Amino acid sequence: MKSTVLFATGAALALTTFSAQADTLRLLTWGGYAPEDVVAKFEAETGHTVEVTKSNNEEMVAKLRATNGGGFDLAQPSQDRIAGAQAEFGIYKPLDMSKIDTSLFIPSMLEATKGNTMVDGEVYGVPHVWGTSGLVVNTAMAGQVQDYMDLCDPSVAGKVSYRLKRPTLIGFAFSMGMDPFAAYADADAYQAILDKVEAQLIDCKSNVKTYWGGGDEIKNLLRSGEVTASMAWDTGGWQLNDDNADITFVAPKAGALGWIDTFAMPARGRADDAAYAWINFVMQPEIAAMITTAAGNFTASQGGDAGVDDALKAKYQASFPQEAIDNIKWYPAVPAGLEALEGATLDRINAAK
Template sequence: MTKTLLTTTCLALLGLAQAASADTLRLLTWGGYAPDEVIEMFEAETGHTVEVTKSNNEEMIAKLRATGGGGFDLVQPSQDRVMGPQMEFGIYKPIDVSKLDQSLFIPSMLMATMANTTVGDEVYGVPHVWGTSGLVMNTALAGEVVKDYTDLCDPAVAGKVSYRLKRPTLIGFAFAMGEDPFAAYGDEEKYKEIMGKVEAKLTECKANVKTYWGGGDELMNLVRSGEVTASMAWDTGGWKLNEDNADITFVAPASGALGWIDTFVLPAKGQADDAAYAWINFVMQPEIAAKITAVAGNFTASAGADEFAEEALKAKYQASFPQEAIDNIKWYPPVPAGLEAIEGDVLDRVQAAN
């Protein structure tokens, strides 16, 4: 009788421990994506507690691979780190989109991320924080000329242009030339053909380039000093420069800014799915999302959150991203094996060209 009672008591305590564990959301995320204020508000409203581990894409994948998808209840890899790792390692579980308030998301971003994180018939990721690269320029000096990436080759801005010799430049120029490099990801020969056209354009454009920038500080200084009036760079960099010079800002190119999204994904062995869904629905509320933007510096996929952002940042965002520019963002899909080698060869030849 005592033994039975003891066993029953132990099982009851184990059940309580598991329930308590399920009330704790173990979040693996980036710095700034889970501010203390937001955590406190979530805990007060839901009764769940939150444990945050800050990480990056490489570490997230490594941690989940080591545990087979265990140790965390919600993770935030970039959307191009979802499909491949899931197919190769099986470290995520599908998302039940019926448990999400889809009205909280910007529709075009939600649809794009769901499409880019679908394996089989299952969705594995939904969007959270996003950013883009496009054009950063002095609009008073180059705004009438530079509307798209290839306009950086216009004689009117010769010697006043900068961009990186990296894959975003290849992708941006391809779109501006009327190609769709992402659609060619599954056709290596077609991709080589597109990259060949881009290589020719970038080689022709070399005479226009003041310098190929390497680091963000280098580019910021070039634009601030006036040595560069038009460049290919990221949105937050343009908005930062705008604080010093109202003529300088980020402009979404006519062919579309290139966008990255950090997602919400459920690890395969997560134990607190209810808390994970509650967190997603909580932080995607516009007022809460604006608090994350204030800390992280980037906007979220929360519909209408820009209205609650700090006034100066809201004005910059809305000027750079009218609705048509948001809907025209080209979101990076997963990169198939072999394409980066093709791109590397192209960049090497452009660098070496006279």
């Protein structure tokens, strides 16, 4: 690739070159999202340097609160951790979408993230790395399980597992024909949905082998055959597929539940040009493939799966044809008080006989 890189057509988009004005990008991110080979390639091609600080959602917000949005030029919080933090603490600044090559992004993910990170009509986040929870199924033994509600079918009685956590409530709500995310702003409407899901999950208890707590636990249950159908994460299903071709991740008919880690710009960042250059650089398909290899999750880069290891790419494409990607239910910001309602519901389900 040439030392001067035009990331997109159009004079409004970033053209990054070696120059005396090259900045240091202070990046606040997750492990695997800025691998050394990608950083080296970016520095060589743009003249910018990169300082990487690894973090997580809670630490990102805490660091940016402590500095009123200073100390970093680009951060990568999950999309459901932006609007609330911005409204309460003012730690981010709006993105200038004219400086981002939006053609590099999977359209449905870009639009979902823009909508979920909007405050006062301004966009504060665009998508980067994503993953989902849905179904991990032994297709030879429970191939009929295609949606969350199928976990309650008598054909898999005693062979089912899921967590007693909020994703289970949300997944079952969607599978029952309701939209829990649409009810987020109305606590009474949300409670009415929870009540219906509670009754269903209590009725389903006889099908459940165990409620799993950790990733290793559910993987071992599926490996042993004690469990043939479960709610779990996509990467776990693909890992199991390495050992048993019958076990894999299935995107539920009602939609997998998706999380997205974003690009967001701290309010007092000072290297905006370097930040926009990084976004446009890492969203290129060949660079996105390098990040998927390092992080283990796919990115929102359009065509970014093409350069990934053939085995992982095949699993991803089998689990996520385009219609399954477009049907992902992306987590919006959680309003105050909602998790307390969910916690009480989960407690009642757990205690029910």
